[in-house]
Amino acid sequence: VFLSSSLHRLHVLYLLHDIFIHEAQRLDTLRPLTSAFKPCLVWMVRPTYQIAQSVMPESEGCAKIRKLLTLWVEKNVLSSQE
Numbered sequence: 001v002f003l004s005s006s007l008h009r010l011h012v013l014y015l016l017h018d019i020f021i022h023e024a025q026r027l028d029t030l031r032p033l034t035s036a037f038k039p040c041l042v043w044m045v046r047p048t049y050q051i052a053q054s055v056m057p058e059s060e061g062c063a064k065i066r067k068l069l070t071l072w073v074e075k076n077v078l079s080s081q082e
Helices: 006-025 032-055 060-074
Strands: none
Touching: 006 032, 006 060, 032 060
8 A cells, every 4th residue: 555645654653653662561572563564664664754854854744753763762673773
């Protein structure tokens, strides 16, 4: 499914965020859903950020995406190098 607007794509990232945080709070260290989505994140985050930046370079959308990435590093979903 092609999501044309950065707002729609941002909503998908928020849904993923909810999954990641839910798994991070569980005692299960395997995190199967996080592991399944992790290889796809770059293909989801990059176009979302690029669309948001092309519309308005310093938009609220860009800031929200950066905030999600920061939260994912804090919750060990991603490493700081990723």
